[in-house]
Amino acid sequence: HVDFDELTAMAFEQSSSGPTLNEMTPANISSGLVHKPSSSTPYVPPSRNDWDLLFQSLFDELLTPPPTVDP
Numbered sequence: 834h835v836d837f838d839e840l841t842a843m844a845f846e847q848s849s850s851g852p853t854l855n856e857m858t859p860a861n862i863s864s865g866l867v868h869k870p871s872s873s874t875p876y877v878p879p880s881r882n883d884w885d886l887l888f889q890s891l892f893d894e895l896l897t898p899p900p901t902v903d904p
Contacts, residue, residue: 879887
């Protein structure tokens with residue numbers, strides 16, 4: 834169990850104890866991924882129909898109340 838004062842002290846110690854992950858430069862972090870030059874296929878944004886198909890079941894569920902069951 835940790836109380837608020839201990840938590841505050843721990844946070845202060847952590848922040849003053851040296852560099853943290855957010856202070857590292859991207860050069861120090863490697864994901865192992867290699868940058869690929871842009872492909873010959875151009876980016877085509879989703880159409881309105883694509884979005885409708887994607888979200889239709891969500892809207893159906895939200896806008897259609899579930900059937901009530903009598904006890």
